[in-house]
Amino acid sequence: MPKKSRQTTALFKGGEVLSTNAGPLRMDVLVVKGVITRVGEGVATPEECEVVDCSGRLLIPGMFDLHVHACEPGREDREDIGSASAAALAGGITGMQIMPDTSPVIDGGGLVQGILDSAAKKSGIEVIPAGAVTRGRAGEELSGIAGMKARGVRMLTDADQPVANPLVLRRAMEYARDIGMTIGSHCETRELSGDGCVHEGARSYQLGLPGLPAISEEICLYRDVRLAQFTNCPIHVQQVSTMDSMKAVEFFKAQGVRVTCEVSPHHLIFSQDHLVDYNTLLKVNPPLRPAADREALVEGLIAGTIDCIATDHHPHTEFEKNLPFWEAPYGITGLETAVLSLYHHLVKPGLLGWDVLIRAFSSRPREILGLDPIGIEEGRVANFFIFDPTATTSFAPNSFRSRSQNTPFVGKELDGAIVRTICR
Amino acid sequence: MIPPRKDLLDIASLSLEEVQFLLETARPFKDLFTRSVKKVPTLKGKSVLTLFYEPSTRTSSSFEIAAKRLSADVTNFQVNTSSVVKGESVIDTVDTLQAMKIDYLIIRHQQAGVPGLIARHTHAPVINAGDGFHAHPTQALLDAFTATETLGALEGRRILIAGDIRHSRVARSTSVIFRKLGAEVAFLGPGPLVPPTSHTGIRTFRSWQDAFKWKPDITYLLRVQLERQRGAFFPSIGEYHRVYGLNDDRLRRVRDEGIWVMHPGPVNRGVELTDAVMNYERCLVNQQVENGIAVRMAVLYWLQPAEKEVPGA
Numbered sequence: 001m002p003k004k005s006r007q008t009t010a011l012f013k014g015g016e017v018l019s020t021n022a023g024p025l026r027m028d029v030l031v032v033k034g035v036i037t038r039v040g041e042g043v044a045t046p047e048e049c050e051v052v053d054c055s056g057r058l059l060i061p062g063m064f065d066l067h068v069h070a071c072e073p074g075r076e077d078r079e080d081i082g083s084a085s086a087a088a089l090a091g092g093i094t095g096m097q098i099m100p101d102t103s104p105v106i107d108g109g110g111l112v113q114g115i116l117d118s119a120a121k122k123s124g125i126e127v128i129p130a131g132a133v134t135r136g137r138a139g140e141e142l143s144g145i146a147g148m149k150a151r152g153v154r155m156l157t158d159a160d161q162p163v164a165n166p167l168v169l170r171r172a173m174e175y176a177r178d179i180g181m182t183i184g185s186h187c188e189t190r191e192l193s194g195d196g197c198v199h200e201g202a203r204s205y206q207l208g209l210p211g212l213p214a215i216s217e218e219i220c221l222y223r224d225v226r227l228a229q230f231t232n233c234p235i236h237v238q239q240v241s242t243m244d245s246m247k248a249v250e251f252f253k254a255q256g257v258r259v260t261c262e263v264s265p266h267h268l269i270f271s272q273d274h275l276v277d278y279n280t281l282l283k284v285n286p287p288l289r290p291a292a293d294r295e296a297l298v299e300g301l302i303a304g305t306i307d308c309i310a311t312d313h314h315p316h317t318e319f320e321k322n323l324p325f326w327e328a329p330y331g332i333t334g335l336e337t338a339v340l341s342l343y344h345h346l347v348k349p350g351l352l353g354w355d356v357l358i359r360a361f362s363s364r365p366r367e368i369l370g371l372d373p374i375g376i377e378e379g380r381v382a383n384f385f386i387f388d389p390t391a392t393t394s395f396a397p398n399s400f401r402s403r404s405q406n407t408p409f410v411g412k413e414l415d416g417a418i419v420r421t422i423c424r
Numbered sequence: 425m426i427p428p429r430k431d432l433l434d435i436a437s438l439s440l441e442e443v444q445f446l447l448e449t450a451r452p453f454k455d456l457f458t459r460s461v462k463k464v465p466t467l468k469g470k471s472v473l474t475l476f477y478e479p480s481t482r483t484s485s486s487f488e489i490a491a492k493r494l495s496a497d498v499t500n501f502q503v504n505t506s507s508v509v510k511g512e513s514v515i516d517t518v519d520t521l522q523a524m525k526i527d528y529l530i531i532r533h534q535q536a537g538v539p540g541l542i543a544r545h546t547h548a549p550v551i552n553a554g555d556g557f558h559a560h561p562t563q564a565l566l567d568a569f570t571a572t573e574t575l576g577a578l579e580g581r582r583i584l585i586a587g588d589i590r591h592s593r594v595a596r597s598t599s600v601i602f603r604k605l606g607a608e609v610a611f612l613g614p615g616p617l618v619p620p621t622s623h624t625g626i627r628t629f630r631s632w633q634d635a636f637k638w639k640p641d642i643t644y645l646l647r648v649q650l651e652r653q654r655g656a657f658f659p660s661i662g663e664y665h666r667v668y669g670l671n672d673d674r675l676r677r678v679r680d681e682g683i684w685v686m687h688p689g690p691v692n693r694g695v696e697l698t699d700a701v702m703n704y705e706r707c708l709v710n711q712q713v714e715n716g717i718a719v720r721m722a723v724l725y726w727l728q729p730a731e732k733e734v735p736g737a
Contacts (some may be wrong), residue, residue, distance in 0.1 A: 205623040207438070208536040208558025208593055278537030322515055324535040326556070 007033050007383055008422050011045050015054025015386065017376050019061065020355050029059060031382040034424050039378050052420070058387040060356055061374050062094025062423055063339060064126075064365040066262055067238055067310035069159070069331070070096075072118060076101030079315040079403045081115070082122030087313075087335040087402035092385040094423040095126035096313075096335070097369065100137070101159035106134040116151060125423060128369060130155045130184060133172045137161045137382035142386045149179055154369045155236060157184030160285065160330070162220055164190065166227060173233035182234040182260075182368065185224045187245070188286070192216035193304065197326050199287040203272040209326060212287050214242045221245050229257040236368060239312055241286035242412045243296040250305045260368050262310040263297050269345045270294070280321045280328040281408045284312070298346065302356050307368065309361040315404030317365045333402050337409045339385075340393055343377025344414040348389075385424055391417035425426060425610045428726050431543040431550040434559035435600045443604055445485055446722050447569050449534035453725075454718035458492070466725055467496035476518075476553070477533040478595070482689055482713065483553050483563075487530050490720035518542050526536065528724060531555070531693040536593075551720075557593050563688055564597035565719040568605060570712050571642060574684055579606035584635050586612040587646030587696050590619055594688045595646060606716075608637060613668055614659040631667075632674050636681070643678060644686045645696045661695055670697045675704060684708055 012029040017039065028043035029036060045051055065088065071079040081098070088096055098115070100106035106115060112129050119127035131148035135141045138159040145156065156176055162185065163169040169183075176183050193216045200203045221237060228235035229252060234299020240246055240261045249261050266284060271291040275282055282288060300306040314331025321328055339361070346352035366373060374383040394413040397405060426445040434445070456462050472491040474484050484500060491498045503517075506614055514533070521529065522545075529550045531539045536556030543550035554560040568578070575581055583602050589595045589611050599609045611618050612629045629635040635643075648664060658664050665671065670685070672676065675698070678685065685697075685707045693699055699709060 025433070150426070200623075202623045205619050208556050210557075277505055278540060319513065322513065322541075324514060324533070324541060325537045326535045 010050040010052050011043060011056045012052045012059060012386070013043075015057045017059045018358060019375050019377070022303070023210045029376060030421065036376065036378055036382050039376060052386070054386055056388070056390065057419065058389065059376055059384050060092065060352070060354070060387050061362045061376060062383040062385060062421065063092055063359075064095040065093050065311050065313065065335065065338070066097045066189050066236070066308060066365045066368065067264075068096040068098045068313045068335065069101065069315065070098040071238040071315055072102060073114070077403070078317055079393050080122065081118050081127060083125035083401060083403045083412065084313065084335060085119075085127070087333070087370060087400065088125050089423070090401050090418065091336040092339045092418045092421055093125070093335055093388070094383050094385075094421060095128070095269055095366070095371070096159045097130050097155060098127045099157065099159040100130050100132040102159070105132050106148075107135050108129070108144030109151050112151040112153055120392055126371075129153055130157050132156065133158045133163055133183065134168060139164050139168055141258045142168075142175060144328040145175060145179060145181070149181060153181070153193050155184045157186065157238065160186050162186055162188050162190065162401050166223060169224065170227055170231060173227055173231040173235075177231055177233035182236050183228065184236045184238050185221075186238050187217050187220040187224060189216045189220045192219065197269070197274060197283065197287070197325075198287050199272045199291060201272060207275065207278065212285070213245065214289065216242050217242060218248065221248055225249070225252045225257060225259050228259060229255065232258070232312070234258035234260075235396070238310070239264055239267070239286050240297070240306060241267050241289050241293065243293045246296060246300045246305055251307070255332055262305040262308045263301060263306045265309060265310045265342050266332060266408070267294065267336055268298055268301065268309070269341055274408075278325040280325055281332060281406055281410070283330055284332055285324060285330040288313045298351060301360055302352065308364045309338070309342070309357070310365065313334060314406075315387070315402060316406045318406075319402060321406045331406065333400070333407045334406055337395065337404060337407055339387075339418065340414040340416050341409060343389075343416040348415055381424065383424070384418040385421040388417045388419050389415075391419075392419070393417045426726075430727065431539075432561050432723050432727065433540050433543060433550070433552045434517065435561045435564045435597045435604070436559075436733050438561075438604075440604055443565070443568065443601060444635045445538070446565055446719065446726060447572060449722035449725060450565070450569055450715070450718040452622065453714065453721040457714065457718070463495055465495045467494040470496045471525070472496045472498045472528040472724070473501055473521060473524075473526045474498065474530045474553070475501045475503065475532075477519070477531075477538075478554070480532055480554070481676050485531065486713070486716040487551075487553060487651070487720050490717045491528070491724060493717070494721055495708050496724070514542060515545055516540055517631050518545050518573065522546055522548075528727065543606070551723060551727070554593055556682055557591050557596065560593040561597050562716065562720050562723060563594050564601040566712055566716040567598045567644070567686060567688075567732075569715045570600045570686065570708050571607075572605070573711070573715070574708060575641060577606070578602060581607040581642070582638060582640045583607050583642045583644055584611060584612055584629070584638070584640035585634070585646065586643045586670070588617045588648050588652060589613055589624070589646070590657075591649065591652065592646050595733075598644065610640070614658050617652070636677055640683055641680070642684045642686055647688065647690065647692060648695050650692070650695070665695055669695060670701050671707065672698055672700050675700055676697065679704065679706075682706070685710060
């Protein structure tokens with residue numbers, strides 16, 4: 001599939017073309033050898049050109065996912081770059097930034113090259129590796145930053161491991177700032193998290209599970225963003241999950257700090273109230289928060305306080321997710337289901353517009369990484385997907401392109417269908 | 425007879441009718457204990473396995489006696505917790521047990537939710553004998569049985585639960601059953617050991633003085649795990665005893681006001697209570713132990729197919 005779509009030549013006829021700035025317009029889109037050559041009404045069909053009837057369907061710019069755990073190298077039983085890319089394409093995602101929390105950790109230029117080589121072989125989408133802030137994500141010495149930068153790394157993050165020592169983080173920020181990179185921060189104060197595994201509140205009390213208090217996230221967020229302000233380094237907060245985290249981001253943005261942040265589809269859709277029967281498929285970090293936080297996150301996304309949506313796609317085997325709740329690893333997969341689940345739960349019911357989704361899941365993430373903009377416009381590389389709002393998609397077990405299926409949507413049916421993804 | 429369930433995992437999911445049915449069913453079982461032959465043939469030919477991932481003597485013995493008094497064959501499977509390593513699958517163990525054709529599984533595990541996880545993977549009825557900080561439903565049933573036996577209907581009665589609420593599955597299950605039966609519940613304990621009312625939905629007192637003013641009918645003391653001191657939940661055992669323990673001074677007030685005392689055992693003398701409390705005429709600890717067998721018989725009986733009669737009914 002990736003290789004075939006690389007050189008697409010086709011006329012996409014009669015679909016509604018969506019872009020960030022304008023409402024839907026019924027247009028024909030002609031793609032020749034992977035490049036959009038015409039967008040307009042009544043485009044004539046060139047000879048020997050595939051014609052794709054898009055009437056009743058939407059043409060939407062490809063999404064970019066800033067937060068993917070592709071598990072390669074080290075845990076290819078969970079996922080690799082090829083299977084993650086296939087899952088992304090099926091989900092309308094045409095680019096992804098992959099996390100460095102692999103084995104070995106991606107903390108130097110040579111390792112980044114390995115990822116790029118693998119992606120060139122296996123992936124039909126844009127793959128941007130993130131690099132570790134510190135060697136081995138151990139929080140002590142800085143990683144090989146310049147070598148990674150030279151190979152296209154744009155963001156440094158120790159992934160799910162917060163840089164505990166603020167002095168190390170300060171140095172990393174001072175270095176990253178000068179070299180033109182962004183620090184990505186998973187905000188969590190480990191000492192406050194303790195043994196916690198779900199949001200600390202009424203639900204954790206009822207379930208008898210140790211709680212992860214909201215302040216564990218918020219205090220680390222204040223610290224990291226304040227350090228970014230102090231060092232004047234751009235910072236991207238990964239996975240904002242509480243109202244107060246969001247307010248803090250808003251406060252620092254108003255001060256002119258170069259801070260951006262993301263939210264996951266699951267934090268926009270689910271709350272702690274969905275945690276019944278110790279369903280490990282909803283065990284995530286940061287944890288699902290109270291419903292009021294979820295509502296605030298949706299509002300913050302619409303208002304633009306939250307810059308983008310990122311899945312935190314985190315594959316785990318069935319065995320791992322069948323462990324007792326406390327022991328089971330954090331994370332759910334999101335690449336295949338993100339767009340559809342957001343459509344089903346938020347766009348279709350009228351809680352979120354496509355314009356917000358495209359801004360937050362396509363254009364803004366690309367801006368944050370400094371990637372070329374995309375859009376369904378003449379002269380641009382074809383990078384969009386065809387969406388059928390009237391169809392449904394069922395996520396039967398074992399039907400996933402991802403090697404793992406640890407998602408709350410397994411066995412579920414969602415409204416909407418991604419008919420085809422065109423990229424490159 | 426109330427339609428039987430497959431599993432007993434917690435109290436919260438039981439209806440009031442189910443709770444009352446279990447308490448009523450336990451009564452004739454308890455009456456059996458005064459006879460010379462304490463056994464009934466209800467579960468003859470059935471096998472009961474107690475699977476304890478956490479050390480326990482009284483709960484596992486209580487279940488064993490309950491099952492034997494119903495004529496079941498009982499096997500005790502004490503999992504050596506030191507051999508339980510992370511990554512070892514509980515489900516694998518259950519598959520093994522499934523192959524042994526066990527009829528009833530009684531499970532205690534240090535992690536919340538494990539009995540439910542096992543229940544979803546086996547056809548046999550599962551009884552939760554305590555999971556992490558989550559639930560201990562048979563303890564709650566025996567507490568409710570004991571309180572009802574002592575006070576009659578619990579509607580409007582006040583029950584003070586004192587101690588380490590945060591780490592207590594007993595507090596979680598027992599508070600739920602008392603409230604289901606119409607009683608009011610309040611907690612007493614130091615801040616680090618009592619989650620806020622916004623989480624528990626239960627009022628909290630910070631001193632015995634305030635708690636006494638509330639006029640409780642029962643004071644339910646929880647066991648305070650000595651190792652919590654190391655986790656900096658409170659400064660010292662001595663300080664805990666002085667501020668939150670039921671000491672001899674407070675026992676005088678308890679006696680004057682005719683308050684009953686309960687405790688799930690095993691007790692820590694010099695921590696949450698004193699020797700004098702154990703000798704107090706309104707201390708219900710021994711009744712709790714005895715009633716535990718009766719309610720566990722009722723539960724085993726209930727999780728059976730529905731044809732059988734309650735003995736003596």
